[in-house]
Amino acid sequence: MSHSFEHGSEIIQEDEELEPFPPPEGVMRGLSIDNLIFGLDGNELKILLIKHGEGIRKGHWALPGGWIKLEEDLREAATRLLKDLTGISHPYLEQLKTFGKVDRYPAERVVTIAYYALVSADDYALMAGFSASDAAWYNIHDTPPVVFDHQHILDYGIDFLKHQVRHKPIGFNLLPEKFTLLQLQELYEAILDIKLDKPNFRRKIMKMNLLKPCNEKQQGVAHRAANLYRFDKDAYEKLTEQGFTFEV
Structure with missing residues (x-):
């Protein structure tokens, strides 16, 4: 089955048939983490994205995330993945929402738990690693096309942040x-x-x-x-x- 995800005038077209990309040993299958790291850079609000260096969407931009190890708490997994993929160590990650549409991941059923943080972008030197080939800050209004339902997750996170700043x-x-x-x-x-x-x-x-x-x-x-x-x-x-x- 073919899936496509729109991003502005561009469309990411998923392959007609995709073999599941096998997760490594010792992780939970069908459950993942995605991090929304918002960075204030002067008077701009930016989002941290990584470029997949492997897997079914190699070469495409995404929110930093991945699989949860069997022995990890959820927040521990979010913190580890953020550091491994981007070089950022940030202890204050809050759970945002769970996203679980049946077809959100094309190769098999995967539910993702999103975490978020708001940081000062110039406080961190990015260093892509693990399964990421690149990491970069993008203005939230000028992001490249992102994989799967990550644009939906990002849009939800932006709306949530705008609500929070009016009440906290x-x-x-x-x-x-x-x-x-x-x-x-x-x-x-x-x-x-x-x-x-x-x-x-x-x-x-x-x-x-x-x-x-x-x-x-x-x-x-x-x-x-x-x-x-x-x-x-x-x-x-x-x-x-x-x-x-x-x-x-």
Whole structure:
């Protein structure tokens, strides 16, 4: 049976008949992991992709993932696969969703569990390894065609991240200890992919009582130095536990 997956104007056409690519010994058959690693790069939101170096989609881009070893917990598998494929060690991986359409993988029935993390892209030097021949960051709006149902998984993850940032202080840990209101606004703009009204944004942020003024200004900038703020630790932890509503 033939399957095709659309990506913009391009279509990845799966082969008419594919022999199952046998998993290695000691792994769970029919169950896999896929990681969505979102990276903030300045004011851009990017996704980490790897290029398959072997298997039925050799040479194609994909989310970093693979098989789960029999003795591994799920998060341990996600962390291992991410490090083996990209060189990134990141302990904070959260489970996103399970994807299990019957025909999502062409050679046999495979259910995948997706994990996600939001990181600072420039904090990591990528190093492709294991079954990946390459690893790279791509703007979420300018990705190459990806295998299987990975575009669907990515789209779901982007929507989830946009919802989370309106209700949890997600990504705030990517800011330096002391930051400007503009840096905080750019964090929201990168994730939500919208341009925010500066006065309105600042008014809503200050109403949350989340920030404390440092009584300092930026140093060594060509433009007018802005005031620096830090997070109120108690307020931050409370919002993390209870959540909030931030409509922009």
